Amino acid sequence: MLTIFTVPKPFIDEHIKIIQKNAISSWLRLEPRCEIILVGDEKGVAETALEFGIKHLAGIKKNEFGTPILSDIFNKAQQAASFDNIAYVNADIILLNDFVEAVKLVKENLFVIAGKRWNLDVKEPFLFSEKGWDLALRERILKEGTLFTFSAIDYFIFRRGFFKDIPDFALGRCAWDNWLLYEGRKLGAKLIDATAVITAIHQNHNYSHTPWAKKGWVGGPEAKKNLRLAE
Template sequence: MTWPGKIVYVQLVVLFVLSTTIYVYLYSSITMQTFAIGEVMKGTINDIIKWRNEMGDWAQKSTKFVINTSFPDNMQNVDKPILERSISELYNNNESGKKLQINILPQRTLQKIGERSKCIECTPKVLLTLFTSWPTKAEKYTCHNNTLRNWAQLKPHIQPVLFTQETLLAEEATEKGWAVLPVRKAGRGVPILKYMYKDAMERYNSTFYAFSNGDILYSQSLIETLQTVLKSSQIPKGKPMMIIGRRTNVPDVTSAEAVSGDKVQKTAKVRGKIFTVWAEDYFITSANYPWKDIPEVVIGRRAYDNWLVSNARKQKHVTIDATDTLVALHQTTKAGNQEGFKADNPEYNHNLLRRMYRHLHYAAGLTSCADYYTRYRDNKRIQILKRTAPKVCSPF
């Protein structure tokens, strides 16, 4: 009776020893593997830190530049380039004769977009930084070429800026005295307005900043009107300001009619027709205008213009209708006077604003709703007067 008991006891001892041996083996193996993995991870982290430092040094030494040939929807994490060599210089050095691909790498770190960098204080202050953007279209070559020449003639009071990703267009603008900046952020391939303002305000030092449609020509009346606004005692000081106005439509403007500001003024008077109070083609704002708070509307599509003016009035900013003293000649081509309604995604801005706001009353943003307006006195001097807005301008 005792022999079977001893067998069971021996079996249990053997099983215990075997289990202990397996446990010790597995524990040792896992411990060694963990230690090895830890050492590998330490080496990897050290390599990453080393590569990061080497890449930072390489980027700072780099002198290459970048201009993409399309408008990506999101470039907000890309460092802002500084174009210190002209695009035309780089283009002329292209020995292959092929379409030039210019690569942009950040040369130095600027402050966050929307804040004024130190370098802006080193640049001469101008009256207005005037910027625009357009895609290359054969049927609008004469129109856009007229704009390039016309805006360049407004210097030194006005600094013209073109936002584009197209290398050849950037080169042409540079040759005509314009500054060129890349499009930082777009919606459905179209530049977003607020980022154009923020980038222009960071890069250039001026009293006013303005987006204008690329088919608008100006005369000396633009400079004279802005100078009057600055001197006016009628307008509250220190408040954000927006100046808008109606355009004058002129069909098939020739190069001869756009050769100078005087010609533009005469052409608008002789052949032009003032357009509706619903259309606003330029937005001149003061340097303290809060563009950071504006929704991400895009240019060239309907609804954003009236909303901008309505919002400015709602926020108690100063709004001025400069129609009677500021000539804005619209070069009407075959596309007509309602291009924003015919473009791709014409409802882009309206749909965006409708998702953000419960009620939209676009009529509150007509040019005739502005708090002030400009006009000529009998002696041809410009004056600014307070306006009583019509009933259609309320509520916001």
């Protein structure tokens, strides 16, 4: 029914390992079962795909800073996907079953679904095998979580093959996510804000994986290039 692809950070930092495996584990519990594709050549990605028994795509183009290029990611993932409905999701996002339920409700042939995320501090591996884990997580979000702004978008659901001419944005830097929404609308897709029906849980983390820490997301040379490409 649905293919989910993601580009994990290196599985080096212990906290990043935990939150990324939490995310993947949650996706594997979606029903109907989704196809999961891990994209990239970072340390531990191939091994994690093998551990979870999911597909891995290697050989992704990178820029001069070693950051994966969005156009190559989307092109290769769309080619490798088994289903017509496809979703890019950031690798630190826990999903609940309302994600796939929302896709079932869409009647349009051309659409782009996106929405706000909930920020939550997570330090530990979740026990997804425990009964009622999803209800417990929803309660925790209401008590401890924060609904983030629409300035950073962590998931996109669309038809396979819809996005074709994407500029060479650096993944994980600013501008590309909002550009996808603009491009989707320009191409005639219905933009659907699923904030009210999809619970996307972002597990908070630091930005030590970028050369310029958090300011690199909006102020480093890669971010500046992304802004130029988005014009």
